[in-house]
Amino acid sequence: MLVLKFGGTSVGSVENFKKVVGIVKNTVGTKIIVLSAMSGVTNTLQKISNLLVLNNFKEAKQEIELLDKRYNNVIKNLFSSNTILSRAYTLLKNHNNLLLSFIKNGFSEIEEKVIMAQGELVSTNLFQLLMEEMDEDSCLISALDFMKIDKCGDPQMDTIKEKLLKIINKNPKTNNFITQGFICKNEKNEIDNLKRGGSDYTASLIGSVIDAKQIQIWTDIDGMHNNDPRFVDHTFSIDEISFDEAAELAYFGAKILHPQSIIPAKEKNIPVLVKNTFKPEASGTLIHNNTRSIKIRAIAAKDSITAIKIKSYRMLMAYGFLKKIFEVFEKNETAIDMITTSEVAVSLTIDNTKKIDKITEELKGFGNIEIDNDLSIICIAGDLAQNNKGITSAIFNCLKDISIRMISYGGSNYNLSFLVKTSDKIAVLNLLNKGLFKPINKIKNSILV
Numbered sequence: 001m002l003v004l005k006f007g008g009t010s011v012g013s014v015e016n017f018k019k020v021v022g023i024v025k026n027t028v029g030t031k032i033i034v035l036s037a038m039s040g041v042t043n044t045l046q047k048i049s050n051l052l053v054l055n056n057f058k059e060a061k062q063e064i065e066l067l068d069k070r071y072n073n074v075i076k077n078l079f080s081s082n083t084i085l086s087r088a089y090t091l092l093k094n095h096n097n098l099l100l101s102f103i104k105n106g107f108s109e110i111e112e113k114v115i116m117a118q119g120e121l122v123s124t125n126l127f128q129l130l131m132e133e134m135d136e137d138s139c140l141i142s143a144l145d146f147m148k149i150d151k152c153g154d155p156q157m158d159t160i161k162e163k164l165l166k167i168i169n170k171n172p173k174t175n176n177f178i179t180q181g182f183i184c185k186n187e188k189n190e191i192d193n194l195k196r197g198g199s200d201y202t203a204s205l206i207g208s209v210i211d212a213k214q215i216q217i218w219t220d221i222d223g224m225h226n227n228d229p230r231f232v233d234h235t236f237s238i239d240e241i242s243f244d245e246a247a248e249l250a251y252f253g254a255k256i257l258h259p260q261s262i263i264p265a266k267e268k269n270i271p272v273l274v275k276n277t278f279k280p281e282a283s284g285t286l287i288h289n290n291t292r293s294i295k296i297r298a299i300a301a302k303d304s305i306t307a308i309k310i311k312s313y314r315m316l317m318a319y320g321f322l323k324k325i326f327e328v329f330e331k332n333e334t335a336i337d338m339i340t341t342s343e344v345a346v347s348l349t350i351d352n353t354k355k356i357d358k359i360t361e362e363l364k365g366f367g368n369i370e371i372d373n374d375l376s377i378i379c380i381a382g383d384l385a386q387n388n389k390g391i392t393s394a395i396f397n398c399l400k401d402i403s404i405r406m407i408s409y410g411g412s413n414y415n416l417s418f419l420v421k422t423s424d425k426i427a428v429l430n431l432l433n434k435g436l437f438k439p440i441n442k443i444k445n446s447i448l449v
């Protein structure tokens with residue numbers, strides 16, 4: 001079995017919906033097709049929720065009406081059969097009524113998650129109707145019936161497997177199962193989600209529990225690039241990358257993949273193929289276990305980083321001291337990204353600052369605390385263990401005029417990361433692109449200069 005995930009742009013318009021049907025038709029075998037919400041819809045749903053939290057009912061209603069208009073325009077051009085069109089109208093009417101029903105006082109967090117789930121529920125229903133109209137066999141299955149997270153937000157793999165396999169086995173003749181990315185149920189059985197960009201994660205979780213032959217991520221670019229194409233010109237698609245390298249890049253800001261989406265595939269050794277919906281003939285990027293080694297494969301950047309320095313005059317490196325510091329973060333459910341130590345100070349970074357005040361207060365018991373905001377982690381991924389002579393000098397030679405706040409190297413063989421001011425991020429990514437990569441030709445791999 002294969003998993004095919006299509007992102008927001010891939011289902012963002014009538015034309016694109018039809019392209020997706022074409023790709024599904026051309027793919028042989030049994031597939032689980034995971035869809036995101038149409039592009040921009042989850043942002044709109046987030047905006048509506050934010051307005052409802054503020055009791056700004058007038059603007060919330062306007063946004064709901066605009067969304068309804070967009071959907072109605074899509075279905076008018078998507079379907080030609082009157083029966084299918086009238087089913088689509090009913091679907092959209094119910095959807096619109098649901099959103100309007102939240103215009104009331106006392107909007108809750110649970111209701112916000114119900115709203116956030118609607119984008120994927122609508123896109124998958126429309127896609128299933130389109131498959132039906134085009135006489136393609138398909139079966140719509142609700143992710144809410146099998147995708148389950150525990151109270152820490154982690155997927156409950158055994159439950160997901162058991163529930164999903166039961167659904168699949170009930171439909172032995174179906175070739176095309178359609179389901180929603182991103183959405184799930186939590187431990188209280190409420191509707192929840194896997195965080196923004198979570199459809200990639202849905203795809204790899206499904207791939208893992210069904211032991212898929214391959215997980216395909218269909219998006220709006222011809223594979224993973226060597227650098228962030230939103231900020232750097234002359235990036236290029238990389239033909240292959242290892243699970244470890246891809247996991248580092250995804251975690252450290254390569255938006256093309258959800259931060260956690262590589263781990264389930266890596267654990268089961270299921271290749272992930274990143275493809276372009278708008279250029280299916282391009283080979284894309286294969287993420288797998290058996291890559292030829294390249295010193296520097298790609299670069300990514302993660303924003304909204306806060307650095308915390310704990311400066312102590314005594315005891316810092318005494319055993320047990322770091323444990324006490326880590327316990328503060330554990331107690332406050334805040335993950336640490338980077339860490340560096342010296343004899344008198346420890347610096348670490350976090351990206352979730354919800355509990356920063358409590359953390360700072362508790363850390364004050366250990367020394368002086370300095371906090372820096374608006375930082376970005378730059379992550380360089382590659383096979384940095386092999387013959388690593390010259391790699392660090394090549395990297396930092398590019399950055400002679402840039403202030404670097406922290407450096408982390410040696411934590412894994414696949415990642416060197418450092419911290420800079422976010423205002424320097426674009427310059428840093430471009431300097432590294434110029435200094436470290438020399439395209440051999442337009443689409444093939446690059447070498448370290």
Ligand code: ADP
Pocket residue numbers: 006007008009010036197218219220221223224225226227228229230253254255256257298300
């Ligand atoms: P989808 O909606 O299909 O999930 P996303 O917008 O989440 O698509 O991810 C694709 C986008 O990720 C690309 O259009 C590109 O702008 C951005 N991106 C960031 N880093 C990279 C990278 N290293 N390689 C390719 N795309 C990247």
Ligand code: ASP
Pocket residue numbers: 007008036037042043119181182195196197198199200
């Ligand atoms: N629709 C969700 C989002 O925009 C999930 C996804 O697209 O992966 O974040």
Ligand code: MG
Pocket residue numbers: 007197200255256257258
């Ligand atoms: Mg995405």
